[in-house]
Amino acid sequence: MTALPPIPASGSFVLAGARVHSSLTPDLKAQFDGDGFVLADIDVADGRISAIAPATPAEPHAAAIDLKGRIVLPCFVDCHTHIDKGHIWPRSPNPDGSFKGALGANEADRRARWSARDVARRMDFSLRCAYAHGTKALRTHLDSGAPQEEISWPVFEEMRARWKGRIELQASALVGIENVRDAAWFGRLAGRVAVARGVLGSVTYMVPDLDDLLDRMFSVAISLGLDLDFHADETDNVGAISLKRIAEAALRHRFEGKIIVGHCCSLARQPDAEMLDTLDKVARAGMAVVSLPMCNLYLQDRRHDGTTPRWRGVTLLHEMKARGIPVSVASDNTRDPFYAYGDLDMLEVYRMATRILHLDHPVGDWPKAVAATPGRAMGLAGAGVLRAGGPADFIVFKGRSWTELLSRPEPDRIVVRDGRHIDVRPPDYAELDDLMVE
Incomplete structure (x- = not known):
């Protein structure tokens, strides 16, 4: 599969053809498949999700980022x-x-x-x-x-x-x-x-x-x-x-x-x-x-x-x-x-x-x-879901189904916080070497 598309740094964009799950998009009215997925378009503006709607059958707008059915989960x-x-x-x-x-x-x-x-x-x-x-x-x-x-x-x-x-x-x-x-x-x-x-x-x-x-x-x-x-x-x-x-x-x-x-x-x-x-x-x-x-x-x-x-x-x-x-x-x-x-x-x-x-x-x-x-x-209102009006905090994976997503570690996932992708490189263990010696 080709590499994940880049996310703009502006904080405003559209993800077309994102595969989202019914349990994590509680406000989305759509015909979900047997595994709970549906293709959706996610509009992001000013660091928040402005809209989530079932994907349109037509080709995505030229300005949209076509995810081609890759899974998007909330953080x-x-x-x-x-x-x-x-x-x-x-x-x-x-x-x-x-x-x-x-x-x-x-x-x-x-x-x-x-x-x-x-x-x-x-x-x-x-x-x-x-x-x-x-x-x-x-x-x-x-x-x-x-x-x-x-x-x-x-x-x-x-x-x-x-x-x-x-x-x-x-x-x-x-x-x-x-x-x-x-x-x-x-x-x-x-x-x-x-x-x-x-x-x-x-x-x-x-x-x-x-x-x-x-x-x-x-x-x-x-x-x-x-x-x-x-x-x-x-x-x-x-x-x-x-x-x-x-x-x-x-x-x-x-x-x-x-x-x-x-x-x-x-x-x-x-x-x-x-x-x-x-x-x-x-x-x-x-x-x-x-x-x-x-x-x-x-x-x-x-x-x-x-x-x-x-x-x-x-x-x-x-x-x-x-x-x-x-x-x-x-x-x-x-x-x-x-x-x-x-x-x-x-x-x-x-x-x-x-x-x-x-x-x-x-x-x-x-x-x-x-x-x-x-x-x-934990008492955190609105955490762990994707919904219109909520923060644009989500993860874009390569996997397009559960068997794809859960079969590989997905180290090149895209993590988006407040509408902007973050650095997904974890710190190097060597940073702690000085704490491991007497």
Whole structure:
């Protein structure tokens, strides 16, 4: 296929014959095909989309850019990442690929190396990667155990200001649920999160006082007007049911804020009656769930006895979606002890999720899982869709169908922000070499 056509620098142009998806163009009235696509003309003026209409059968106007059926998607929304950890693999690799190995390597690296300068450099590098690949909004979890919270939260605030207008940046505190027992310290952390306009979060597991700790988290979040974000049940242990406990707490407190819960791996191992009860409560509580398929595939069921892993480590997205639970997929970790690979490229995430979770046959509205759905879960009005009057923030790919788009990495995609194409070259890893030496 020929190279993608250039986008003018003026911010005003027409894309003719763009292939757009029904789930990501909610206002477009058209006859979509079986995969949800239709050819459309997209008018851009002064950095915004002025019109989207079904493509006309006649030859495009001479001034239009003829995409010849190439796919155009809105910029991505990545609702679960860890850019404070990102890119430490060269200096602190996971010794055996296990979850325990990841925890140990990360903690040792954090204690020894996570100065404000170190965290800022790696955060900025990560954001440049995400931006080049077409991400418009991103939520990162920040390791917030003492004394790291006094380092990483000011760095986050600096990054958010620096990246304003390019990436809408959010942060959620990340501490083990047992840390909530120290009411005074947790209250100070929550206050710091509130000052930074962040999200209150924790990693939950089946500690004996889990319900009491969740009650404290919900009460503090309500008092400060904070949303909540949890890591839950990142294990194959069928006894890990903290997702259910979170939903019960949300219902108990009649929580009106937004809640995202990530991972929820053990749900796929539980008996049907337990699983269905959990899903009913999650739906009633209005919670959103995000699966991290690449990281979970890497860590879950890793064996050290010469045998092959026997499950995929992902949660029950199809069953959740059938109950109206908003479901997303996201990047999670990038080149750190929890995941040795990745580049914050949401096309890669969706490509891998399609294979791992069978987000096809039919495709349906699964493309929303990397755009509109996480945008709503993060409270971002209008993110992840293409519509007249909205910003001209989109990605032009070479692929003309799902099988073309999801078969190649598409490194030469065109990312358009405010009607102008940006540099899509990700930063060179060599930029971080000085941080990898003692």
